[in-house]
Each structure stands twice: as structure tokens, then as C-alpha cells.
Amino acid sequence: MAIFKLKKREIECKIVYYGPGRSGKTTNMEYIYKTYRKQVVGEMVSVDTEGDRTLFFDFLPMGLGQIKGFDIRLQVYTVPGQVQYRSTRKLVLKGVDGVIFVADSLAVRREKNMLSLKDLQHNLKEYGINILKIPLVMQHNKRDLAGQGVPIMSIEQMERDLNRQLKVPSFSASAITGDGVGATLKECLKLTLLSFKNQIKSG
Numbered sequence: 001m002a003i004f005k006l007k008k009r010e011i012e013c014k015i016v017y018y019g020p021g022r023s024g025k026t027t028n029m030e031y032i033y034k035t036y037r038k039q040v041v042g043e044m045v046s047v048d049t050e051g052d053r054t055l056f057f058d059f060l061p062m063g064l065g066q067i068k069g070f071d072i073r074l075q076v077y078t079v080p081g082q083v084q085y086r087s088t089r090k091l092v093l094k095g096v097d098g099v100i101f102v103a104d105s106l107a108v109r110r111e112k113n114m115l116s117l118k119d120l121q122h123n124l125k126e127y128g129i130n131i132l133k134i135p136l137v138m139q140h141n142k143r144d145l146a147g148q149g150v151p152i153m154s155i156e157q158m159e160r161d162l163n164r165q166l167k168v169p170s171f172s173a174s175a176i177t178g179d180g181v182g183a184t185l186k187e188c189l190k191l192t193l194l195s196f197k198n199q200i201k202s203g
């Protein structure tokens, strides 16, 4: 739930990178951290252990300037994808305003992508959120691996697997090179801010 601080004229919103373990969520955030220095208003916080890069979550606070006289503050989180961190994933989703689903293009991760999307749907539901209603953007990550000798899925296949019912905006990306990373976040932010506007109208 976005926090509207009317006195301070601030809107605080929360965007979460979701997806299976090792799909590139932390790498997305690292790229954002490096590339949008001016918008980053604090340190990127990563709570990780050896081996699994993200044990708890990554957190990045950003300030995006003003819209209609309101300061937009953005809190970006990633979840740990590994199956065993189920409760952490749910916790990180608390109060979420927009979601970026980072899917792994590696063919061997096909099943993991689909399971993770189901897990997202389930966890949102536990907070009373319908996955079809929340601002959601899909990212097909690791496209740089095309032609590198590792089997990766076609975009068409990934769209069929993950986006046939959702029909959300989707982006090809490489979190390593940064291709598509900014575009993904910007689209999610746009949808999120639009949803506030609609909520204000209908409320």
C-alpha cells in the first residue's frame, strides 16, 4: 500500500522484483544502483550469505522527483527465489504496489519460472491482491546468452508459459549488460503511479 504523506507532500511506493532463484533480480538492482546514481537516495542494502546471493532481500531507496507537487519516493526490493525462503518472500511482498517478474531465459529454468509465478500469485492472494489487478511487468532476462552455446527459450515460448493469461507488458533484458533494465523498471513505475491515480479517482 502506498503511503501518502499529505503534509510533507510525499508519496512512498514499493516495487518488488520477484522470480525464481538466480534469474537476475539482484543483478537488475545492482545495475539500477550503478546507473541511476542521482535518483538513489541511500545505500543499496543486500542481506546475503555465501552461495545464495540473496538470503533475505535487497533494498534500494530512490527519489524520483516531483509529480504534481508530490515527491515520489520509491522503495525497491528483491526477494530470495530459493524455495526454502517462502516466508521471507511473502514478507517482502507486504504492502507492495508494483511487481516486476524476472524470468530466466535459460531453458533448464522453464519449470522454475512457472512455479515462481504461481508462488507470486499465491502470496499476493494471501494479502488479498489479485495478480490480474496489481501493476505487473514481466522481464525475460539473460537474453545476452542467445548464441552463446547454452540453450535458451524463445520469447514466444516464455510468453506462452508465463504471460498468456496475464497479458502484462514484457521486456527482453540482460541485467548484466543493462539492456532493458531501465525500461522494465520505468514501465512498472508508470503502471504503479497510474494505479494510484485511478484509486484516488474511484476512492
Ligand SMILES: Nc1nc2c(ncn2[C@@H]2O[C@H](COP(=O)(O)OP(=O)(O)O)[C@@H](O)[C@H]2O)c(=O)[nH]1
Pocket (backbone or CB within 6 Å): 019, 020, 021, 022, 023, 024, 025, 026, 027, 028, 053, 054, 078, 081, 141, 142, 143, 144, 145, 173, 174, 175, 176, 177
Ligand atoms: N548472462 C547473464 N547472466 C546473468 C544475468 N542476470 C544475472 N545473471 C547471473 O545469474 C546469476 C544470478 O543472478 P542474481 O542477480 O544473483 O539472481 P537472483 O537470485 O535473482 O537475485 C549471477 O551469476 C548473475 O551474474 C543476465 O542478464 N545475463
Ligand SMILES: [Mg+2]
Pocket (backbone or CB within 6 Å): 025, 026, 027, 053, 054, 078, 079, 080
Ligand atoms: Mg538475489
